[in-house]
Amino acid sequence: MKFDKISQVSYHFIAMLKLPIYMDNHATTPIDPRVLEAMGSCLREHFGNASSLNHPFGWQAQKLVERARAQIARLLHADSKEIVFTSGATESNNLALKGIAEIYGEKGRHLIMQVTEHKSVLDPARHLERHGFQVTYLPVDSYGQIRLDELERAITGKTILISIMAANNEIGTLEPIEEIGRIAKEKGVLFHADAAQAVGRIPVDVEKMGIDLLSFSAHKMYGPKGIGALYVRRKNPRVRLAPQIHGGGQEGGLRSGTLNVPAIVGFGEACEIAARELETETERILRLRTRLYEAVTRGLDEVTLNGHPRNRLAGNLNLSFSGVEGESLLMSLSEEIAVSSGSACTQARVEPSYVLKALGLAEDLVHSSIRFGLGRFNTEEEVDYTARRVVQTVRRLREISPLYEKTGSGKKSERKPTLQEGLPK
Ligand SMILES: Cc1ncc(COP(=O)(O)O)c(C=O)c1O
Known part of the structure; x- marks a missing residue:
């Protein structure tokens, strides 16, 4: 009888759990069925070109x-x-940086950003450097945050733009955006934030945060891929921008090309859902993350939390497992659990994460990191299964790892940050 009960429980557990589990929500998110529904009817019924203003098909699309x-x-x-x-956010970041540089380059040729920016900010910055601009890359502390006094010191009379990401895609660390916005205003410098990971996940208020330009993307918030936006402030101050794609003059001349109406409709729906559900969703995801962290750290020693203990995205858990190659762990898990090591966006090249290196993390810990990205559709069952598989796999890999012997099994290294429960401050 007792045995029966146990097997019933485990059968129920397995029946509810569908493999593989998706836990890579920083790379992209699955589309929300409500978004799909809104897009489906648009695709089926409203094919008009939103620029065709001489007939009802165009009017409907424009509406x-x-x-x-x-x-x-x-x-x-x-x-x-x-x-x-x-x-998407890559294009928005490019438009913001190059578009500002082109217009305000007469006034000054200096930009400020942080070393842990996404490649879609760093690469346009390098491009601008090749065209005579000077870029200051602010270092980050061991949690991945910039220092505000360093930002203030970096600003000169020639600075035209501060570009700081709202939330990091690898470690989830949130930057003090409101304070940065205040400094930018005081100094009369424009402020761009790459918020690809932030919009839909934390409250974003461009007024309160003093943001002049903001890049974001639908596919990070349960919307479709291939659509994103750039917020461009129109007053206090009115931001001017040089277009980077020329043609039919859509989007007020800032970005030519026929609008992707179904994707835009899906993007709108995704934002509407986020606005309504952000608070309850954040709390639910936080609970899942705490559950995952506690189960993993209960089962394993020498686990390091990367990023800020509290000021981080609710769904982000970036952990290093001493003595284990992140890539080996990833491969061992990959058929059942989709997670990521380093940044998925640069995985064509296997190189240690520049973000983790910037935190001052020891080389071996950089190589042993895994990013869990929890999202809207993850369940407690998935979290429990993932924790169990991670614990088993890390133990197995450590048994055969010469690296783990060297660091000394069970050795407690210097004080490490532990995850703090609750919402970011
Ligand atoms: C912080 C950040 N910025 C920009 C991007 C690029 O976004 P998209 O895929 O929409 O071009 C990403 C995607 O990984 C990101 O995480």
């Missing part, structure tokens, strides 16, 4: 675009006129 624009603007506390559609 849908403007409705979505308003939904998106509401999530940011912005005005719809301040939303420029792009293909």
